[in-house]
Amino acid sequence: MSLNQLKPSFMEQGVPIHFPRRRRRVYTIVGLLIALGGVVAFATTIGSVQVPFLTICRTLLSQLPLVDITPTWPSTTETIILEIRLPRVILAGLVGAALAIAGATYQGLFRNPLADPYLIGVAQGASLGAVIGFLLPFDWHGMGFLIIPVLAFTGALISVAIVYSLARVGKTLPVTTLILAGVALGALWGSIVSYLIITSGERMHGILFWLMGSFSLSDWSEVKIVLPYVVVGVAVILLYSRSLNIMQLDEEQAQQLGINVEKVKLILLAAATLITAAAVCFVGTIGFVGIIIPHAVRLIWGPDYRFLLPLSVLSGAIFLILADIVARTALAPTEIPIGVITAVCGAPFFLYLLRRKKRAVFF
């Protein structure tokens, strides 16, 4: 009867079911990585100047170390690709990845399928912090670059703390109270932001444009600031992905399985909030990515956070790069705010989730 008395033959036979399909999951991740590379290359071909796909690929490859390709294209093409289009595409990918993994993490932490940086007011808190940063009497190209992320993070952290303590009923976090608290707080922050914008005078137009969500002003300096936040945040979240799985049981069982629930919760909340703030402070408000992507990944590949999280990162990046292509080409030369595109895709999906009575099916 003892568990310790496993027969050697049994060990060799292994487990007679195909768990956990690790190989298939690795293939999926590799497949999505390749798809992401393709989407990045494709996105850089699109714009007012036509550049052939092959030239794009060769230009991108020539930037890699150890690859020796002599340029056969004009230097203006290289400037367009490397200095104008590529940073924008990469920033879109980073923000998509950040919002998607932050959404998945909030959903896992709150054990609630509707948690999303925008629905629970975290993103609005971050925008408020960022707007305050814009309005500070500092040079925004010098100090501002450092101060704005910090203020956005502080705003986001305060929001998450308020929503969490408001929405909590006993030990649980019901959907209704979470969404109510998040929407109320988001509205409050939104109105403060509106007030600040109205009174901001000549800077009003720039802030408004930023707030609607756009990658049109992106360049490498923004990528350089967002990248470390997102990389660190994603790495920390991935490190705790097994704990997040076990926390899908209730807190009591997670503790009894050796998880220091309070500590893990704090670390994951801080990491998810950090990357939300990093995403928001340079591209403004882009809703619904944090809800569409993790749920789509769940529907297709299952609920295991160890795969859900990396797959959300990749799918989120791909999704937002594609959405940005639509944003800049659909009404060219006018740009549609990218938040409009994601909302058009996301709102119906959100309503569908809200209507579902059996949240049980895939969460």
Add this chain to the structure above:
Amino acid sequence: MIKLELQSVGVAYGRNVVVKDLTFQVMPGEMVGLIGPNGSGKSTIIKAISRVISLQSGKILLDGKDVFKMPRGDLARLLGVVPQMSILPSAFTAFEVVLMGRNPHLGLLQYEGARDMAITWRAMEMTATHTLAERKVGELSGGEIQRIVIARVLTQEPKSILLDEPTANLDIRHQVEILDLIKNLCLENNLTVVVALHDLNLAAQYCDRLILINNGQVHAQGTPEEVINSRNIKEVYGADGCVYTHPVNGLPAVLLKAGNKQHAKPRDTIERGIV
């Protein structure tokens, strides 16, 4: 082989004192039953031992070490808990949930290996849940979930097991199967087992020793014969004369009858004894 010791343990929810000055010991290979009415503090004691709620006073020692000073991972390798109500994430498969029991044995970046899989499968075979391995837990019945949770606890390879009403959702066949399994594990691996039970008959059948809790205090402890007698049952539960002798093994047995005389069946002759 570890010993569990509670030394004058007190637990309070706010100002409401739930457990007062509770002292008892459980030796390796011993299965001890906690019995008592609703709200007497049985679940609270289980939660306190597994460090889900904190103590107001006293100490809980497992293997001579203070439970509250151990890292949680270390505690989870020594102690497995079957909670009263287990909420399981419905989209996970039964195998995935049982495999979670390996968590305290894995490092932060470690992935479950062949040995972890084999232990998990073995635990599922022992609880007869291996046929459910690939089913989603959201589709399973209460009794199946209970057995999955027990399998998960076995997967932890604990030295001590606490169970809070493990038979609450089970039919009589599974009640007996689960308690047989736990009793066997307890004897063969010298586990230290504490089980909170509502069912006094099952408690008498399986436990080496019973601790009768009333209002958070020990009312009586000892062998089933010493604890389950008419006087104790009357004092703690307020129920009259319903303790008999089990016709097969002579252990105490509790039979209920309608409390309101009008509802009682006319043949009130059973007090002569059974069969």
